[in-house]
Amino acid sequence: MKKFKTARESRVSITQLMLPSHSNFGGKIHGGHILGLMDQIAFACASKHSRKYCVTASVNRVDFLSPVEVGELLTLKASINYTGRTSMVVGVRVESQNVTTGKKRHCNSSYFTMVAKDENGNSSPVPGLLVQDEHGIRRFARSKFRKEAAFRRDTQFDENHFNIKQYMGSLKTENIKIELK
Numbered sequence: 001m002k003k004f005k006t007a008r009e010s011r012v013s014i015t016q017l018m019l020p021s022h023s024n025f026g027g028k029i030h031g032g033h034i035l036g037l038m039d040q041i042a043f044a045c046a047s048k049h050s051r052k053y054c055v056t057a058s059v060n061r062v063d064f065l066s067p068v069e070v071g072e073l074l075t076l077k078a079s080i081n082y083t084g085r086t087s088m089v090v091g092v093r094v095e096s097q098n099v100t101t102g103k104k105r106h107c108n109s110s111y112f113t114m115v116a117k118d119e120n121g122n123s124s125p126v127p128g129l130l131v132q133d134e135h136g137i138r139r140f141a142r143s144k145f146r147k148e149a150a151f152r153r154d155t156q157f158d159e160n161h162f163n164i165k166q167y168m169g170s171l172k173t174e175n176i177k178i179e180l181k
């Protein structure tokens with residue numbers, strides 16, 4: 001196994017025509033369909049980098065910035081942003097294109113954490129990321145800090161660490177009625 005690989009080596013791109021069968025009741029493409037495609041391309045990218053079967057451990061924030069119409073071309077691009085010991089963060093960007101006008105729109109970007117598995121189903125080491133430009137350093141650092149922030153958030157709100165007094169004040173202005181028994 002190579003010790004380090006560039007993001008270019010595992011970059012993946014797919015384009016699909018959005019069919020009426022992918023639409024929701026409002027006539028736009030179903031968000032779940034787009035999420036499924038994003039998960040597939042994240043899997044393809046992580047598997048290419050690690051040369052292992054990978055599973056999706058988590059998905060970081062998906063904002064649907066603009067709806068996708070039936071008949072548009074949807075292009076998804078994925079590349080490795082971060083490598084841990086056995087996990088990889090794959091950045092996925094989704095763009096739609098109107099076939100007749102050629103106009104493109106950015107529909108969403110998201111970050112999938114994928115974990116490589118060995119043949120026994122255990123988490124398995126992956127090659128590190130060889131970064132050759134400043135954008136790569138920025139992406140790697142962003143993923144590292146997101147991961148650390150998620151860990152802090154999880155700890156802060158788990159049952160054993162949650163400090164109720166610390167939050168009661170800030171909930172006063174929220175749409176909540178508290179009736180403790």
Ligand SMILES: CC(=O)SCCNC(=O)CCNC(=O)[C@H](O)C(C)(C)COP(=O)(O)OP(=O)(O)OC[C@H]1O[C@@H](n2cnc3c(N)ncnc32)[C@H](O)[C@@H]1OP(=O)(O)O
Binds near residue numbers: 058083087115123
């Ligand atoms: C909706 C669906 O259908 S999901 C279906 C597809 N996904 C799956 O089936 C995954 C099911 N989950 C699993 O298999 C496990 O929970 C795993 C592999 C995600 C994590 O298993 P664990 O036993 O916690 O693994 P372990 O502690 O060895 O951690 C492995 C790596 O995953 C990372 N990791 C584990 N959980 C998470 C998480 N929730 N978010 C981000 N990273 C995570 C760890 O930080 C570690 O990374 P590192 O080696 O780079 O430091």
